[in-house]
Amino acid sequence: MVILFGMPLVQVLLFGFAITNEIRDAKVSVVDPTPDAVTHAIRNKLFASGFFIESEILNSQEEIAENFRKGESKMVIIFENNFSGKMERGEHPTVQLIADASDPNTASMLVNYANGIISEFNREQQATSGIPLIIAEPRMIYNPALKGVYMFVPGIITILLMLVSAMMTSISIAREKELGTMEVLLVSPLRPFNIIAGKVIPYVLLSFINAISILLLSYYVFGVPVKGSVLLLLAESILFIILALSLGIFISTIANNQQTAMMLSMFAMMLPTILLSGFIFPIENMPEVLQWLSLAMPPRWFILIIKSIMLKGSGITYFWKETLILLFMTSVFILASIRKFKIRLA
Incomplete structure (x- = not known):
């Protein structure tokens, strides 16, 4: 009787709550060698979206592999040196998005969400000040071909x-x-x-x-x-x-x-x-x-x-x-x- 009546209820609850392809509160680390107002604005916009939570601030790119091996993050965001300075000179600064593609579906969604937020930030900035576009460069590790x-x-x-x-x-x-x-x-x-x-x-x-x-x-x-x-x-x-x-x-x-x-x-x-x-x-x-x-x-x-x-x-x-x-x-x-x-x- 337990199997007959209890198991369907458990299955419905598990399928209803567990099966979801949405991303929420994914751990993301940041490499920001020269923090400034622009990088802080982008970071605030990313972490205010509900998709990401800030896991760790890394001091250099050499710490990224260690971070992924420990399972501390699903993605690492790397800001270019002198980010706002390059924007003021009319250059296109880059934001590198490195994702752990051992789970390719999650990695793809994380990169797409981050790309979308950065693109929205670009549109907002261009509408007000006409500054150059920020370029997002995705990179998948452990499974580059997804x-x-x-x-x-x-x-x-x-x-x-x-x-x-x-x-x-x-x-x-x-x-x-x-x-x-x-x-x-x-x-x-x-x-x-x-x-x-x-x-x-x-x-x-x-x-x-x-x-x-x-x-x-x-x-x-x-x-x-x-x-x-x-x-x-x-x-x-x-x-x-x-x-x-x-x-x-x-x-x-x-x-x-x-x-x-x-x-x-x-x-x-x-x-x-x-x-x-x-x-x-x-x-x-x-x-x-x-x-x-x-x-x-x-x-x-x-x-x-x-x-x-x-x-x-x-x-x-x-x-x-x-x-x-x-x-x-x-x-x-x-x-x-x-x-x-x-x-x-x-």
Whole structure:
């Protein structure tokens, strides 16, 4: 009854609030080597629009790569040296818009919004003083060609590993309950940890082979680069696989049969994984309640990690917090599963 009546309501709410292509409060950093009245006016107009919020003031262009790797900003705005001075001399000063195109849709919209605001500023200034036009120069990094596959491959890897791994373990254990073989294990001298480890290890190997296959296809067929450490990427993938498997085991301790386990694995995880992970729809555009809820979604953190390694070439120093979050979630699900087994043994 919960699945029949509760799931449609949850789906409608998620689709209604989470699916939006609007941009709000995107973090933007600024490089303004010689601040003046004109650059301040442009900055005020950009940040008053509601599309952008000021993230950080950078001292030089050398800090831009570090800023993007840390995930501090979605876009960096660079004002030319002596901006107002060039306008007074009749020259055309430039504003460079550098966007993180690892999410090409968001990057395109951010650049278009900024271009529109700068064009409006140009029209206002020309109408009053006839000053020369300000030229906006967009530049995309990490994905200059704005290929959609750069966004979809990390997300698809995450969804497949999450759903397949969790579903395999939850259904296999629920099937043993239905057949009565789980009771044999529960009354045996085996400890709960031994039972869980015996169920997880084979699927870790199978899911790891699956992950390697997906990565090979993405590299050789779709041309998605792996700029960072391959060993680090595989290690993070194993961690996420273990997390997904431990979640599947936890679901199996709740479900009494295969059908319930499949429904929980498919519908309780698939939609939140797609909608609340930031895979397709930016999390910062969602209501605050859904933003807080997304913090409990393991795929959100793994997508950040895999994009950092594959597209940005970042090391563990840039996503150690996300790795610790995945480790914590894995420990919680494993301990909860063991506790459930202990309750059954008691």
